[in-house]
Amino acid sequence: MTKVIELCPDRDLINLKFEKYQFCTDEIPIETEIDLKTDVYRLELTTNRDSLLETRLFAFHNHLFKNPYDTSVWFIDKNWVVWRFKNDKHLEQVHVIHDSSEKLQNFLYNPSIGFTSNDIVVLSDGNNCLNLLITDTQEHVKSFILNDAEPGVILDVQYVNAAATVMIVMCDIKSTSEKKITRLLLLTYSWKNVGSKDEYFELTNKEALNVNGAVEYVYIEKCGKYLHSICQDYITFERPKTKQSTNSNKNTEKTGELNIPKYCWSQDEDLITVWLTIDKQHHDKVKVNVTPLELSVTVNGKVLIKGQCQHKLDESLTTWKYEQDTFKLELYKYESGLMWNELIKGDTGGERLPNETLAAEIHSRLAHLCTNQMDNKQGQPCLGFNAEQLEECDLEGKDNLLQRIDLITQENTHLAMLGVNNHVLYTYKTKSGQAICLRHDNDGCLWIAGEVNDSDWNIKHHYTFSGFGYVEASKSNKKFCLSPSDGSYVAILEHTRYIFLYKRPESNVEIGKQWIVDLAMESCPIMGATATNKYLIILTKNKFYRLNMYDIITK
Numbered sequence: 405m406t407k408v409i410e411l412c413p414d415r416d417l418i419n420l421k422f423e424k425y426q427f428c429t430d431e432i433p434i435e436t437e438i439d440l441k442t443d444v445y446r447l448e449l450t451t452n453r454d455s456l457l458e459t460r461l462f463a464f465h466n467h468l469f470k471n472p473y474d475t476s477v478w479f480i481d482k483n484w485v486v487w488r489f490k491n492d493k494h495l496e497q498v499h500v501i502h503d504s505s506e507k508l509q510n511f512l513y514n515p516s517i518g519f520t521s522n523d524i525v526v527l528s529d530g531n532n533c534l535n536l537l538i539t540d541t542q543e544h545v546k547s548f549i550l551n552d553a554e555p556g557v558i559l560d561v562q563y564v565n566a567a568a569t570v571m572i573v574m575c576d577i578k579s580t581s582e583k584k585i586t587r588l589l590l591l592t593y594s595w596k597n598v599g600s601k602d603e604y605f606e607l608t609n610k611e612a613l614n615v616n617g618a619v620e621y622v623y624i625e626k627c628g629k630y631l632h633s634i635c636q637d638y639i640t641f642e643r644p645k646t647k648q649s650t651n652s653n654k655n656t657e658k659t660g661e662l663n664i665p666k667y668c669w670s671q672d673e674d675l676i677t678v679w680l681t682i683d684k685q686h687h688d689k690v691k692v693n694v695t696p697l698e699l700s701v702t703v704n705g706k707v708l709i710k711g712q713c714q715h716k717l718d719e720s721l722t723t724w725k726y727e728q729d730t731f732k733l734e735l736y737k738y739e740s741g742l743m744w745n746e747l748i749k750g751d752t753g754g755e756r757l758p759n760e761t762l763a764a765e766i767h768s769r770l771a772h773l774c775t776n777q778m779d780n781k782q783g784q785p786c787l788g789f790n791a792e793q794l795e796e797c798d799l800e801g802k803d804n805l806l807q808r809i810d811l812i813t814q815e816n817t818h819l820a821m822l823g824v825n826n827h828v829l830y831t832y833k834t835k836s837g838q839a840i841c842l843r844h845d846n847d848g849c850l851w852i853a854g855e856v857n858d859s860d861w862n863i864k865h866h867y868t869f870s871g872f873g874y875v876e877a878s879k880s881n882k883k884f885c886l887s888p889s890d891g892s893y894v895a896i897l898e899h900t901r902y903i904f905l906y907k908r909p910e911s912n913v914e915i916g917k918q919w920i921v922d923l924a925m926e927s928c929p930i931m932g933a934t935a936t937n938k939y940l941i942i943l944t945k946n947k948f949y950r951l952n953m954y955d956i957i958t959k
Contacts, residue, residue, distance in 0.1 A: 406695075406697050406698055406712055406815070406816040406817065406818065406819050407817065407818050407819070407861075408695060408696065408697065408818075408819050408820070408821070409818055409819070409820050409861065409863075410820065410821075411806070411820050411822070411842070411849075411851065411863070411865070412865075413844050413847075413849045413865050413868065414865045417849075417865060417866075417867060417868045417911075418847065418868055418870075419847075419868065419870040419909060419911055419912060419913065421912055421913070421914050422870035422871050422909055422913065422914060422915075422916070423871075423914045423915060424871065424915060424916070425871065425875065425906055425915070425916040425917065425918040426915050426916070426917065426918060427918050427919075427920065428917050428918060428919050430919065430956055430959070432905070432919055432921055432951050432952070432953070432956055433951070433952050433955075434949055434950070434951055434952075435939070435950050435951065435952040436493055436948070436949065436950035437947065437948070437949055437950075438494075438495060438947065438948040439946065439947060440481065440495075440946045440947060440948060441481075442481040442482050442483050442485070443481060443482050443945050443946050444467055444479055444480070444481055444482070444931050444932070444943060444944075444945055444946070445467075445480050445481055445482045445484070445514070445515060446467065446514065446931060446945070447462070447511055447513065447514045447530060448462070449462050453577075455577065455583075455584045457577045457584050457585075457586055457617075457618055458577050458584070460618055461513075461557065461575070461577065461618075462514065463883070464883060464884070465514045465516075465557070466884060466932045466933065466934075467479055467480075467514065467931040467932035467943055468931070468932025468933055468934050468941065468942075468943040469516070469517040469518075469519075469932075469934070470832075470934035470935075470936070470941075471519045471522070471525070472519060472832070472833045472834055472835060472889070473519060473521055473522035473835060474490070474522050475491075475936050476488050476489060476490045477489050477934050477941050478498070478517050478525075479932060479943055480501065480515045480517070480527075483500075483504065484500055484501040484502040484515075484529070485497055485499075485500050485501075486498045486499040486500070486501065486517075486527060489941070489948065495948070498537070498545060499527065499535065499537055499545060499547060501515070501527060501529050501533060501535060502529065502533070508531075510531070511529070511530050511531045511555075512530060512531060512555040512576070513528075513530035513531070513555055513556055513557050513576065514530050514557065515527070515528060515529050515530045516528045516530070516557045516558040517558065518558040518559075518560060518561035518572065519561060519833070520561040520562050520563040520570065521563055522539070523538055523539050523540070524536065524537070524538055524561075524563055524570065525537040525539075526550075526558060526561045526570070526572055528553070528556065528557070528558050528574065530555060530556075530557070531555050532553050532554065532555060533549070533553060534549070534550035534553035534572070534591075535547055535548065535549060535550070536548045536549075536550055536570065536593075536605060548604065548605050550572075550591070550593055550605055550607070551606075551607055552591075552607045552610065553591070554574070554576070554589055555576055556574035556575055556576035556589055557574060557575050557576070558572060558573070558574055559573045559574065559575050559588070559619070559622040560572075560573045560622050560623055560624050560833075561573075561624075562624040562625070562626060562628060564626070564627065564628035565626075566627070567594070567628065568594065568595045568598060569592050569593060569594050569595065569608065569628065570592070570593045570595065570605065571590065571591070571592050571593075571624050571628050572590070572591045572592075572593070573588055573589070573590055573591075573622050573624060573631070574588070574589045574591065575587070575588055575589075575619060575622075576589065578614070585614050585615065585616055585617075586614070586615050586616075586617065586618060586619050586635070587612055587613070587614055587615075588612070588613040588614075588615070588619065588622065588633075588639070589610070589611075589612055589613075590609075590610070590611040590612070590613065590631070590811070591607065591609075591610055592607070592608050592609040592610075592611075592628075593605040593606060593607055593608065594606050594608045611641065611642075611643070611811070612641070612642040612643070613639050613640065613641055613642070614639070614640050614641075614642060615633075615635045615637050615638070615639045615640070616636070616637040617635055617636040617637055618635065618636070619633060619634070619635045620633075620634040620635060620804070620827070620828040620831075621633060621634040621828055621831050621838075621840060623833075623837075623838040623853070628811075629810065629811055629812060630808055630809065630810060630811065630817065631808075631809045631811055632806070632807065632808050632809075632838065632853060633806075633807050633809070634804060634805065634806050634807075634822070634828055634840070635804070635805060635807075636803070636804055636805065637805070638714075638715075638805065638807070638816075639807060639809060641814050644749075644750050644814060665753060665754055665755035666680070666708060666709070666753040666754060667679060667680045667708065667709055667753070667754045667755075668754065668755045668756075668757050669747050669754055669755075669756055669757065670756065670757040670758070670759050671737075671743065671744055671756075671759060672759050673737075673740055673741045673743075674736060674737055674740050674741075675734060675735070675736055675737070676717075676734070676735040676736075676737065676744065676747065677732065677733070677734055677735075678701075678709070678732070678733040678734075678735065678747065679730050679731070679732055679733075680701065680708055680709070680730070680731045680733070681729055681730060681731070682703060682708075682726075682729065682730075682731045683729060684726075684728075684729060686703050686704065687726055687731075689703055689704050690702070690703050690724075690731060691703075692722070692724060692733065694717060694719040694722045694735065695717075695719055696716050696717055696718075696719055696738065696821075697712055697713055697716060697717070697816070697819060698710075698711065698712050698713060699711070699713055699717070699735070699747070699748065701731075701733065709747075709748065709751075709754075710748075711748035711749060711750070711751055712748065712749045712815060712816065713747065713748060713749070714744050714745060714746050714747065714748075714749055715737065715738070715739065715742055715744055716737075716738035716739065716803075717735050717736065717737065717738055718736045718737065718738045721736040722734065722735055722736065749815075750814075803821050803822065803823055804821075804822035804823065804826060804827055804828075805819060805820070805821065805822065806819070806820040806822055806840075807819055808861055817861070818861045822842060826842050826843050826844055827842070827843055828840060828841070828842060829841040829842065829843055829848045829869075829872065829873070829876055829885055829894075830885045830886050830887055830894070832886070832887070832889065834852070834889060837852055837853050838852070838853055839851070839852045839866075839889070840852075840853075841869070841887065841894075843873035843876070843877075844873065845873060846871055846873050846874040847868050847869060847870055847871060847872060847873050848868065848869035848872035848873050848876070848894070849865055849867075849868050849869075850865070850866050850867050850868070850869070850887075850891060851863050851864065851865055851866065852864055852866050866891075867891050867908070869887075869891075869894055869906070869908055869909075870908075870909045870913075870916065871909075871916065872894060872906060875896075875904075875906065876896065879896050879898070879904065881898045881899060882896050882897070882898060883897055883898055883899045883930060884896070884897040884930070884932075884933045885897075886933060886934065886935045887935055888935040888936050888937045888953075889936075889937065890937045891908055892907065892908055892937065892953075892957045893905055893906060893907050893908060893935075893953060893957050894906050894908070894935075895933070895935055895940055897930050897933050897942070898930070899929055899930060900925065900928070900929050900930060901922060901923050901924065901925055901930075902920065902921070902922060902923075903920070903921040903923070903940070903942070904918065904919075904920055905918065905919040905920070905921065905940070905953070906918050907956075907957055919956065921951065923942070923944075923949070925944060925947075928944045928945050928946070928947070929944065929945065930942060930943070930944055931943050931944055931945060935953075937954070938952070938953060938954040939951060939952060939953060939954075940953050
């Protein structure tokens with residue numbers, strides 16, 4: 405059963421006295437400025453890939469990647485050279501993904517880099533090439549080509565020590581018959597012959613997960629069994645593990661027996677009606693349990709229906725009654741007009757009945773499309789829409805969902821409804837987990853998911869960025885929003901030129917500090933950025949900047 409949790413901020417960490425951020429005239433020094441030998445690689449969208457999901461994925465792609473285990477930063481240039489910058493104030497070449505003699509074409513996504521330890525790094529060229537780098541204690545780099553890769557962008561990488569496997573989550577955009585969706589591709593590689601000369605990585609599992617809308621955040625737990633995500637719809641598996649019904653073990657083809665459903669259900673735009681056959685003598689022993697995401701009906705401890713619903717219910721309006729030997733259960737949809745394909749996810753024991761009233765209404769609405777009579781009425785012609793044009797409308801107004809998914813059972817273990825406005829401000833990976841800053845009213849609350857077990861999920865509110873939720877919402881030209889691991893400041897970077905910096909206010913402070921940095925480069929977009937406790941690092945098409953934040957923040 406999915407455990408619905410509520411992310412309630414710690415009231416002791418909320419500053420009710422805070423009023424505003426005030427501009428400071430202190431200059432933030434650029435400590436390092438490096439002219440790049442070759443421009444940073446950047447893939448532009450083609451005209452036939454103009455959906456909202458693809459535009460979003462390309463527009464907000466960060467070309468600068470921070471290793472959380474040693475705070476080094478990495479990027480890839482047009483010659484497919486992988487560069488790394490450490491604290492020694494110079495760039496060093498680490499690896500070359502493609503040789504200059506290779507004929508390369510038809511790339512689908514921008515390159516990306518993922519880190520799972522200080523020694524293991526995964527590189528994607530955005531197409532079909534995945535490289536894994538292992539660095540030994542003497543800084544020697546050994547590279548491996550990972551087979552069966554697919555085009556996409558790396559979202560997270562996790563090394564599972566107990567199984568000696570590397571798990572990679574990649575994101576791409578796929579077309580369905582109706583519109584485009586986000587696909588998460590989960591690749592698991594086993595490390596064979598570890599430490600020997602002939603060691604290699606072998607693909608042992610490939611799992612595809614689909615979601616309507618954009619994915620804000622993905623994280624794999626260290627044990628490799630659970631996946632966290634924030635998106636606007638439930639994640640579904642392309643190859644679901646179906647639950648066997650009570651009659652599934654009977655071979656109806658051989659015996660000729662009728663496969664009688666455990667229950668029947670029907671729906672209209674607002675209501676789902678479920679019918680079950682229950683003897684009158686057991687009417688007083690029926691127990692119904694309805695939550696926003698789950699439904700169970702039991703009689704004398706015997707389960708008739710139990711599982712996760714396909715979509716959300718309004719449990720407060722649930723009613724039921726008896727009609728002779730039939731138990732009638734009425735469930736109200738949380739989202740009116742949303743038609744369900746199944747009542748319980750993966751349950752094949754029920755039968756969906758057609759709704760004659762709804763079918764008649766649909767027929768009347770569409771009758772003009774198949775009539776033999778000409779419509780002589782003068783008026784405005786009907787407008788046609790491409791399904792992709794409705795993507796933004798489909799996403800608008802939907803709740804953000806924070807899900808914890810068991811990758812073995814393919815079920816949600818925990819779920820938090822974040823609401824419409826409590827979206828992700830920024831995330832970053834730590835050595836022990838993942839940090840998520842979520843908007844809460846006018847503030848930004850930082851949550852960290854710590855070590856967990858199968859039943860408990862330890863996600864805790866650590867600190868608050870007072871007023872930052874309101875500030876972030878006002879930046880219409882925002883490209884990146886990021887913060888260092890100590891949370892001392894947060895930076896909003898626009899697509900070109902301007903950077904807005906905010907120091908995290910102390911408790912009970914009414915006025916916070918704000919700085920504005922002008923890179924004075926209108927024609928050169930900001931392509932990447934990362935934040936460390938001491939520096940804000942910025943990558944443009946042909947320059948690398950490092951701003952000293954420590955001296956300003958600690959004043």
